[in-house]
Amino acid sequence: MDILKLTLERLLSWPVITFFALLIFKKPLIALVNRIHTLKAGREGFTLDATAVSIQTELKTSAAEQRLNQVKRVAISPSVQRREQLIQADIRNMNLEVGKETIDLLVQHLAHSQALYAAERTYRTIFGSQIAALKMLNIGGSKRRAELEPFYEEAKSRFPNLYMEYSFQQWLNYLLSMELIRTPDNVEFSIATDGKELLKWIMAESVSENKAY
Numbered sequence: 001m002d003i004l005k006l007t008l009e010r011l012l013s014w015p016v017i018t019f020f021a022l023l024i025f026k027k028p029l030i031a032l033v034n035r036i037h038t039l040k041a042g043r044e045g046f047t048l049d050a051t052a053v054s055i056q057t058e059l060k061t062s063a064a065e066q067r068l069n070q071v072k073r074v075a076i077s078p079s080v081q082r083r084e085q086l087i088q089a090d091i092r093n094m095n096l097e098v099g100k101e102t103i104d105l106l107v108q109h110l111a112h113s114q115a116l117y118a119a120e121r122t123y124r125t126i127f128g129s130q131i132a133a134l135k136m137l138n139i140g141g142s143k144r145r146a147e148l149e150p151f152y153e154e155a156k157s158r159f160p161n162l163y164m165e166y167s168f169q170q171w172l173n174y175l176l177s178m179e180l181i182r183t184p185d186n187v188e189f190s191i192a193t194d195g196k197e198l199l200k201w202i203m204a205e206s207v208s209e210n211k212a213y
Contacts, residue, residue, distance in 0.1 A: 118194070119201035122178055128211035129155035130175055131202070134195050135209070137181060142190035148172065155213050162213060 076084075087106075096102045133151040137143060152171045156163035172189075175181045180195035202209055 119198050122198055127213040129213060131209050134180060134191055134199060137191040138196060138199055142188045145187055148189060159213055
């Protein structure tokens with residue numbers, strides 16, 4: 001029994017366990033060492049400042065691949081395919097080759113189309129009282145919170161049932177979340193670029209400013 005006990009103690013000693021652990025976890029340990037940036041020793045033990053560059057690179061690569069897959073999965077309708085053919089024919093007619101000039105031109109037109117789509121989408125959901133507030137900010141410059149509230153109160157008096165569950169802060173948050181207005185301190189508010197573009201779009205499309213609510 002004494003011999004068996006001594007043998008077990010030797011087998012279970014730290015050097016032996018460490019040796020077998022290194023054999024078993026050789027590959028993971030090598031991967032970890034490859035990621036170590038700095039190794040610091042102090043009174044509280046060792047500190048590994050590892051991984052930052054390689055892990056961030058992996059995350060960025062993964063995010064880029066996911067975004068590319070999302071773009072590729074967009075459904076292409078026959079109408080879009082026809083427009084693609086027209087655009088490609090137009091590029092050939094202008095003798096443009098695939099390069100920076102062509103990419104810049106296509107990006108510019110894509111951004112323009114996205115801006116028009118954003119304005120139309122916003123118009124569907126914005127209230128008439130919010131459009132009126134935007135017009136006032138566009139003409140009169142930045143205004144305090146109290147100067148915007150009358151637009152909300154006037155609409156609330158006309159549509160009490162709707163505004164019963166819709167506070168002034170929610171009314172204001174819509175304009176902020178859609179980036180139609182901006183504020184540095186939640187006290188002074190001014191019209192944002194997208195707010196000005198929405199007003200231009202309303203005039204260009206000859207749609208009514210006097211929407212309900």
